[in-house]
Amino acid sequence: MRSNKSISLVAAACLAVVIGSAAGFNTARSEALTTSKPPLxxxxxxxxxxxxxxxxxxxxxxxxxxxxxxxxxxxxxxxxxxxxxxxxxxxxxxxxxxxxxxxxxxxxxxxxxxxxxxxxxxxxxxxxxxxxxxxxxxxxxxxxxxxxxxxxxxxxxxxxxxxxx
CATH class of the missing domain: 2.60.40 (Immunoglobulin-like)
Known part of the structure; x- marks a missing residue:
């Protein structure tokens, strides 16, 4: 039982990292568009x-x-x-x-x-x-x-x- 609970906790932690990374990616992408190099x-x-x-x-x-x-x-x-x-x-x-x-x-x-x-x-x-x-x-x-x-x-x-x- 304990190992199923541990696996669930690890899976939940991984999911949280993935969701957080995706949110960070969208923010980074947005910032990249607004801070791109100045026009010629x-x-x-x-x-x-x-x-x-x-x-x-x-x-x-x-x-x-x-x-x-x-x-x-x-x-x-x-x-x-x-x-x-x-x-x-x-x-x-x-x-x-x-x-x-x-x-x-x-x-x-x-x-x-x-x-x-x-x-x-x-x-x-x-x-x-x-x-x-x-x-x-x-x-x-x-x-x-x-x-x-x-x-x-x-x-x-x-x-x-x-x-x-």
Missing amino acids: ATGITNSGAAEAQVTEATRKGDILTIKIRFAPLVPDKMESIYAQITEKDYENSFYVLAGDKKYLLLRDSQDTPLASPQLSIRNTKDSPVSGTWYGRFPAPPKDITEVSLTIHGVETIDSIPIADR
Whole structure:
């Protein structure tokens, strides 16, 4: 009998450790999102509801990849930044300026731009991120070390430093 009781106590203790660890993991994950490294550059959505924070601008070979997270500025708001990338938007609202040259989004084999196909953000009270975006562009020459980014629905984001990989 005593060994069954001991086993039950050990099992209960293990369960408590697992539950405590899971709670700690969620807290750590939450803290990691809010304390992630500072953005490379920022801009504001046209509505002013969120801040576009460039988290990555990486040149690898002939491709420049830019990633953005949106931090809420106005609580409890949902908005569509763009519903699709039209041909007109592709040519006028999604590009990188590097020096005096404009680079449009790359396209895949089906002629689809290599970017988030639509962008909606949802601001909630406790969420540190309300949405994300990515785009792939032709990489500018190696002597270009920063670019400006224009995407539909967000003010132009200037002085984005490029990391080479």
